[in-house]
Amino acid sequence: MGKTFSEKVMGRNIGSDVVAGQIIQAQPAICMSHDNSAAISGTFRKLGVREVKHPERLAIVLDHCVPAAGPKYAQNHKTIRDFVAEQGILGFHDLNIGICHQVLPEQGYVIPGSLIVGSDSHTCTYGAFGAFSTGIGRSEAAVTWATGEIWLKVPETIRIEVTGELGAWVTAKDIALKLIGDNGADGGLYKALEFVGPIVDAMTIPSRMVLCNLAVEFGAKNGYTPADDKVEAWLKPRLSPERWEQAEFLASDPDAAYCETITMEVTGIGPQVACPHTVDNVSPVEEVAGRSVQQVFIGTCTNGRIEDFELALKILKGNQVAKGTRLLIGPASAEIYREMASNGMLIAFIDAGALIINPGCGPCLGAHEGVLADGEICLSTMNRNFKGRMGNPKGEIYLASPAVAAATALRGVITDPRAL
Amino acid sequence: MSEREIVRGKAWKYGDDINTDVIFPGKYTYTITDPAEMAAHAMEDLDPGFAKNVQPGDVIVAGKNFGCGSSREQAAFCLTANKVGAVVASSFSRIFFRNAINAGLPTIELPGIAERIEAHETVTIDLGKGTLTCKAGEFSFPPLPPEVIGIVEAGGLVAYTRQRLGCADES
Ligand code: SF4
16 A cells, blocks of 8 residues: 655654554654744743754744734733743744745755644645645644654545636635535645645745645645756755755555545636634625725735735736725745845835835734734735634734735725736 | 543534634634643633633533644643543544544544534433433544553653653642
8 A cells, every 4th residue: 555645754853654543752853933932931941951952953933923912912022032042943924924834845854755833723834845744733842843843644645636727817826715615614634635636736926825725724734746947946046955865756556545525616616704703604705795894914824925916916916905994915935025125026016005114013913013903804815714813803914815805905895816 | 531532522613614713712822831821811812701701621512623633632631621521523634633633622523423512401421331312312433543542541642751751740
C-alpha cells in the first residue's frame, strides 16, 4: 500500500514508517508563534526548564495587534522581546514585518518535506509549499519549546479533485468557500486535505496558499497542494543553500489510501459568499447581491497578496469607493507592502478612496483597526465570519474573494463582479 | 486517576458548530490571563448567564464540531477555570480537542448525544468505565487513546510534562 503525503512527511520526521491513525512524537523543524508568545513564555516558565531546547527552531512574528492598541498589548510585545533576548532566539520578527503565515515562507522558514507546527490555526497554509504544517495550542507550543517534541496523530487524507474550467472572476477563494458550503464546516474534521487536478496545478503559489489556508475552516488538520517547480521558483531564492538542501519534494503515491475523494467540477460556478455567522453558510454571490455594507476589507493571510490587490484594482482603478462605504486595504507583509509602493498599487488604492493599513492582522481579529459599530456589516476577504470576530458581536461579516470585495466597495452593496 | 474518574453535574446544552469566538471572545485573548477573569468571560457572546451560574462538575453538551475556529486554548482553560467537569459533543474541532486534553478537561465524543440529554438534567460520566448516564439511559464511549490519557490523568500537559521532565509538582 502506498503512502499519502502526510504519512510521508511525518514518517520522514521521525525516521520510520507511519500510517494514518498512529500517534507519533514529532520533532517539528519549526514551531511558530506570534503575539501569543508572551502567554507561551509564561507557560514555558511553569515547566521548570530554563532554556528553550532548540532556539533555532523557533519563529516568532509580532503581527496580531501591531502597533500595540493599548498598554496591555504594548506590555505583551515587550514581554516577548525580553524573552527573545534572554533565550537568544534569532528567528524573531518585530511588528514591521507582516502576518506570520506570509512571513514564514517569505523569510525562509518553510522547507518542502518539513514538519511545522504553529500556535495559530492557519498554520496549515504552508501545505502550499510541500510542508506538513498544522496549528497547535499555546501549552503545546510551550512544551515544544521545552522538549523539542509534540504528540501528533497521523491524519487520514481526503483527496479533493478540482476539475473543469474557472469562470470569469472566480478564484481559489470561491473554490474553497464552495467546498466548505457544500460539505459543512466539519466536512474535513481531523483530516488532511490534498487538493489535486489541473486547476490546482495551474494555480499560482498565492492561490494555492488560499486553498491550504482555508483547510482549517473545513475542520482539517492540514492542507496540501502538490509541490512543483513553481514552489521551487518561489522558495529557492528565499532560502540559504544549506536550508534548500534539506528540501524534499514528497507526494502521495498513486496507490495511497484516501479515506474519501471529493470531486469538484467547477465549470459554471460563480463567485461565492459566506454569510453571517459561519463559514459554511455559503451562497452564490447573485443570491445576496444588493445587501448594503458599511465596510469592505481586503487583506489578511487569506487574501492580502499582490494578485489579490491586482484583481481588486481591475475593478477599482480609476473609480471611487461608494459614498458611505469604507474600504480598508491590508497588505499581508512588508514585502508585499513594499512592492505595492513601488508598482503604483498604493497610489491607485488611495486615489480610489481606500484607507491603507499597516501590514499585519489588523481588523481580522477585532482587537483594533476596523472594529464594526452595532448593526454594521462588513464584507471581508478574511477566513472567518464568526459573531464578534471583528470586535463587535452586533456586527455582521460576509466573506468573499477580492473581486467581490472590490465590486462591493465600488457599489456600496454586495455586488457580483460579473454584473459590473 | 482518582476523583477525576466520576464527573457529575448539570447539563449546559448548546448547538452545532459552537466556535471559540463565542466560547472565549478574541478581544480578550491578549489582555486576560488570570484564570478567575477568564472564567468570568466564558461563553459570554453565546450565553451570558453561563459564567455566573455554572457549578463545579457541570457538563457542557453540544452538537457537532464543538470548538471550531481559532486555536486559542483559553476556550478550554476558561471552562476548566469554571471547573467544568467534561464536554460531551457529537464531534470536536481538532484543535479544541487537543487544547482540552492539554488543559486536563475530559472530552467525550458521542455522536447524536445532544438529542438524548435534556437541558439542565443531571449527567453522570464514568471516565474509567467509559459510560455516560442521563435520563435517556446509559451510553458507552470509547476511552481516549492510551498515548493521551496520561495527559488528562496528570491534570493537563503542563503537569504531565513536569512529571516527564522530573520536576517536582507545582503546588
Ligand atoms: S490575518 Fe487573521 S486569520 Fe490570519 S493570522 Fe492574522 S488574525 Fe489569524
